[in-house]
Amino acid sequence: MKKFLFVGFALFAFVLLLLAAVPFFFKDKIFDLLDKELAKSVNAQVYYDREEIGLSVFRSFPQLSATMGDFGVKGNPPFQQDTLIHVGYMQVDIDIWSVLFDDNPSLKGVHLEDGQIYVKVLEDGQANYDIAKAVEEEVLPSAADSSSFQLGIDYIEVDNLDLIYDDRSLDYLMVLSDMKLEGSGDLTLDVYDLMVSGDAQVVNVTYEGVEYLSDKFLTLDSKVNVDLEKMRFSAEDAFLKLNEFGFEIDGYLAMPEEDIEMDLVFSGENNDFKSVLSLVPGIYSDSFDNLTTSGEMDFAGSVNGVYSETSFPGFQFALLVDDGMFQFPDLPRPVQHVNLDLKVINTSGDFDLTTIDLSQFSLEFGNQPVLGRFYLKDLVSYEMDAGLKGNIHLLELTSIFPMEGLELKGKLSLDMNAKGRYDSAAQIIPSINAQIGLEDGFIKTSEYPAPIEQINFRAEASNSTGRMRDMNVDVPSFGFKLEDEAVTGSVKVSDLEDLNYDFSLHGAMDLAKMASVLPLENTLLEGRIQADIDTKGSYDAIKNNRFAQLETSGEMQINNFYYADEDYPQGVRIHEALSNFTPQSINLTKFDARLGESPVQASGSLSDYMAYLFGEETESLKGNLDVYSSNFNVNEWMTASDSPDEDTTSLEVVALPEDIDFTMSVQADRIIYDNLSLADASGVVRLKDGVLNLEGFKTNTLGGSLGFDGTYNAKDLAHPTFDMKLDISGLGIQEAFQSFVTVKAFAPVAQHVIGNFSTTFSFSGLLGQDMMPVLSSLDGKGLIKVTETAVRDSPLIQGIAKLTKLNDAASLRLKPLNIGAEIVDGMLNVAPFELQLWDYPTKIQGSTGFDGRINYLVSVDVPASKFGSQVNSLVAGLAGTDLSETTIPLAITVGGTYGSPNISLATSESLDSYVANALKSRLSGEKENAQEKIAADFKAREDSLKQEVRQKAEVARDSVEKEATKLVEETKEKAVDEVKNLLRGFTNRKKPTEEAKPDPE
Known part of the structure; x- marks a missing residue:
């Protein structure tokens, strides 16, 4: 055993x-x-x-x-x-x-x-x-x-x-967090049953820019029949629950091709009034389980039809609440007698023919009833019948809803009715009779010892005929008081065709105190605003320039204003600003501010502001502004990068408004822009029809003066363009190389040149999305004047010296010279110009591409005697030969890139052979033929290079356009990134991030 x-x-x-x-x-x-x-x-x-x-x-x-x-x-x-x-x-x-x-x-x-x-x-x-x-x-x-x-x-x-x-073809975004699921299914089959159950947090569901769900808890338990051949997904008694609101789904969804076929029936399951309450934002919280409720609720609906680019499925939903009640724990008063009967119906499949019928809506805050109804026949004629009536004592709301640290008082009254059709083209609106009022309002928070009190507001709207001309809106009084400062005003508008108006605003407001009572998240706000404004008139008078019929007067003063938030941490501080109002204009008589670290003073005016505010879309807002700053730092307001490895100051292309005609005169003792310091800057900025014009700008920088005129046109965001005329005098060549991307690209030799230059140059092209010129798109023309300069450690000079054995000096002095140049399709073409290379007459011509490639022909006339014994042996025995008057034209081609040039004799011979043949040609009179052949060969190479650069430029411009079209996509990417950041905060766990993921390599 x-x-x-x-x-x-x-x-x-x-x-x-x-x-x-x-x-x-x-x-x-x-x-x-x-x-x-x-x-x-x-x-x-x-x-x-x-x-x-x-x-x-x-x-x-x-x-x-x-x-x-x-x-x-x-x-x-x-x-x-x-x-x-x-x-x-x-x-x-x-x-x-x-x-x-x-x-x-x-x-x-x-x-x-x-x-x-x-x-x-x-x-x-x-x-x-x-x-x-x-x-x-x-x-x-x-x-x-x-x-x-x-x-x-x-x-x-x-x-x-x-x-x-994230489905951008449908403009649909769904975000679920903390999913817990269990399921099974034989995925090897074409037809199988997928059993799935679990729960998740619904962070966001957005369709075509409209948010339909957010911050909801989803539970599901379902069997889905999957038919992959027909792309049909069927559900029977599938159970879903949003927060506490449960419903079943029966039916199918099929995608045999691009269209989506659906036949789905929804029905409420195990619901009561508390279930629908769980969908109300703010109520479904940690205390929801302790909420006392009663009442019945029923829900049903269906969707049937085809969704495609040309059709929409029919649908209908119904929600019924009968005698609902809820009361928060530890609070004495309930919301009771809640009754709701809502139907949303569309049987046609045309979404515009959707009917919304809220035939019954009523509830009581404590014992204060609110009654309402709303009927909309469709989204075509906008025929409606709506009403809302109630009286609410705000003090009682604090005994009904949890409002820790908040004290409310006052009586809010509502009595509104609207019936009829809305048609702006026919000048028809529903007949309206509405009154809204708040008496003796009072708001006090635990954050600030004083309340906002004496809040009074009364508004009436009436129209008995349904014509826009007979519409009247009257707010005879509104106002509030905070400590010893009060604000009062009134508004009256009548006749929506002529748009008669009468508006007044008087009083003072301490923004810091207001922000303490009504705090703004992640925002710092300070300052005091004093306003005394009265205006009366009509748009008809404005449109016809009958300013004598307008009555506008008053002024507004701002003192010690400060604003900063997460987007503008630099902050904006206005020490003092004073403006006054007339029928024709708003005049800024004083403006003393600091934008971030930059002091700014300004004065100016806005005209035609009434026509702009109340007029047709064609009306433009006109204005002028004189701005002065002793030291303005532009870098502080440029877009910051989140990456420490990237440039932290970058700009983005922005579209400019086409309905503003604005002129701004700018003067600054110093402007810091990128790595440039501009002194004594002045000029005029003009914005009109969406195009920004720079006129007469002058400044001193880089040891010289810089003047320019130009335009910035971003009407087409995918193809923003610029046009610039430069007038530069005495700028340092080294400094220009360090500061200007165009100099780095087209004149890389500047990094080894010491001296100054002047130029009058015009150029234009596309702008990239970083607001920098797209080099491949540039076209321009001008004259460059170079003063006496020195060239040091240039690989070109070193290469020529090594090839010709004429001079091994690392530096070279050049006398003043003028260089004609033009840029075509991103290639700088330099017209032939003469200089002294060491002591030898030299002619240079050629081109530099935006991609860095160079192609130059350097012709140097060198005395034959400089080549020594090899020349003497060639002319031995030639009677009457005098080498002192004979020169040998060395033709040198320069290719490759500036940093790594390819330097060779134009005929690809050795130096000895080249000199010998050149001397024979010179002595025999064949010099011109040899030079013509060299020029022809160089021209052929240059044409070939230009064609290559042109093709490369087209590819580069296409790339820029594709990059520009990504703007909308990048905006959506940012929205998704924000969602990912939100997900990290939705639970206490640590979420994986892109940066934390292992490299798949």
């Missing part, structure tokens, strides 16, 4: 040892097969670390479990910046028998924890989840060779995962 037990125990121990050893024996085989399958079928970067992978047969016996840490899938272009999935922990269960006895392991289960899924669809329909490699028919594998890797998943588990679904 003992022997039997011993043998049994030994056999059992051997089996355990074998099972424990299986993962180590087959680990490489499994992951070699996995890598092979991924490379065969996935067009993406899949990253994981084998050293962090664990294998076990005990964790999910009889399956073999593979676990790994950080795992992810990152897209290929155009999704190279997007990670489709990243998880902190993943476990895959594999059938152990398939590992032991089959060539292809069979996947049985997947467990994902802590990560993020980012699904992205571009406007053209490209999706980052479409990573399966296409298989061409002619290279389809045979049945014996094809992959039989099984994907029948018995169990799926997701824990603490985020999902961002």
Whole structure:
């Protein structure tokens, strides 16, 4: 017996040892097969670390479990910046028998924890989840060779995962956080049932710019029948719950082609009034479970039809609340007798024919009733019938709703009715009779000891005929008081065709005190505003320039104003500003401020402001402003980069308003812009029709003076352009190279030149999205005057000296010279000009491309005697030969780039052969023929280079245009990034970030 037990125990121990050893024996085989399958079928970067992978047969016996840490899938272009999935922990269960006895392991289960899924669809329909490699028919594998890797998943588990679904083809964004899901389904079949249950936090659901859901908790339990051949997804008794609001879905959704077919029925499930309350923002909080409620609720709806670019499915929804009541814990008064009957109906499939019918709405705040109704026939005729009536004592609201640290008083009254049709073209509006009022309002917070009190507001609107001409809006009084300062005013508008108005505002306000009572998040606000304004007139008088019929007077004064927030941390401080008002203009008589660290004084006026505010779209706001600053730092207001490795001062292309005609005269003792310091700057800025003109600008910088006129035109954001005329005198060449990108690109030799230059140069082209010139688009022309200069350590001069053996000096002095140049399609063409290279007459011509390539012909006339014995032997025996008067024209070509030039003799001969042949040609009278051939060869090379640069410029401009069209996409990317940042704060856990993800390489 003992022997039997011993043998049994030994056999059992051997089996355990074998099972424990299986993962180590087959680990490489499994992951070699996995890598092979991924490379065969996935067009993406899949990253994981084998050293962090664990294998076990005990964790999910009889399956073999593979676990790994950080795992992810990152897209290929155009999704190279997007990670489709990243998880902190993943476990895959594999059938152990398939590992032991089959060539292809069979996947049985997947467990994902802590990560993020980012699904992205571009406007053209490209999706980052479409990573399966296409298989061409002619290279389809045979049945014996094809992959039989099984994907029948018995169990799926997701824990603490985020999902961002960003579909830009539909303008749809859905963000879910902290998903916990369990599911199963045989994904190897074309038709299968997918069982799924779990929950998630709905962070945001936005469609076409409208936010439909935010900050809701979603629960689901569903069986979905998936038919991949028909792309049909059917649900029966699928249960979903938003917060506490539960409903079932029956029906299907199908996508056989591009259209979406749907037939879905919704019905409420296990709901009461408390369920619908959970959807109200602010109520579904930590105290929601302790909320006392009663009342019934019913919900039903359906969607049936086809969604496409030309059609919309019909739909209808109904929500009914009967005698609802809720009361917050520890508060004495309830909201009670809540009744609601809402129907939204569209049977036509035309969204504009949607009917909204809120036939009943009533509730009581304590014992204060509020009654309402709203009916809208459709979104075409806008025929409506609406009303709202109630009286609310604000003090009682604090006994109904939690308002810690807030004290309210006052009586709010509402009595509004509107019935009829709205048609702006026919000048028809609903008949209206409305009164809104607040008496003895009072607001006090724990943040500030004094209240805003004596808040009074009364407004009436009436129109009995439905004609715009008979509309009247009257606010006979509004006002409030904070400590000893009061603000009062009135507004009256009548006849919406002629637009008669009567407005007044009087009083003073301390903004710091106001911000203490009504705080603004992440904003600092200080200062005092005093206003005394009265205006009366009509738009008809404004339009016809009958200013004598207008009565406008008053002034506004601002003292010690300060504003700063997260977007403008530099802050804006206005020490004092004073303006007055007339019918024709608003006059700024004094403005003493500091914008960040820059002091600014200004004065000016705005005219035609009434026509601009109340007139047609064609009316422009006109104005002029004189601005002075002793020291203005532009860099402080440039866009900051979040990356420490990037330039922290960059600009972005912005569209300018086309309805503003504004002239600004600027004068500054010093302006700091990028790495430039501009002294004694002055000029005029003119904005009209969306184009910015710079006129007569002058400044001193870089040791000289700079004047320019130009335009900036960004009407087409994808093709912003500029046109500039420069008048430069005495600028340092070294300084210009360090400061101007165009000098670096087209005159790189400037980095080795010491001296000054002057120029009159005009050029134009495209601007990139960083507001810098697109070099490949430049066109221009001008004359460059160079004073006496010195060239030091230039690779060109060194290369010529090494080739010709004429002079090995590292420096060279040049006398003053004039250089004619033009830029065409991003290539600088230099007209032939003469100078002294060392002591030899020299002519230079050629071009520099925006891409840095150079092509120059340097012709140097060198006395034959400089070449010594080799020349003497050639002329030995030639009677009457005088070498003192004979010169040899050295023709040198310079190519490559300035930093790495290719320097050679134009004929590609050795120097000895070149000199010998040149001397023979000179002595025999064939000089002109040789020079013509050299010029022709150079011209051919130059034409070829220009063609290459032109083609490259076209590609570069196309690239810039594509970059510009990304503006909208980048805006959406920023919105997604903001969502990702929001996700990190939604739970207490640490979210994986792009920066933290391992390099797939």
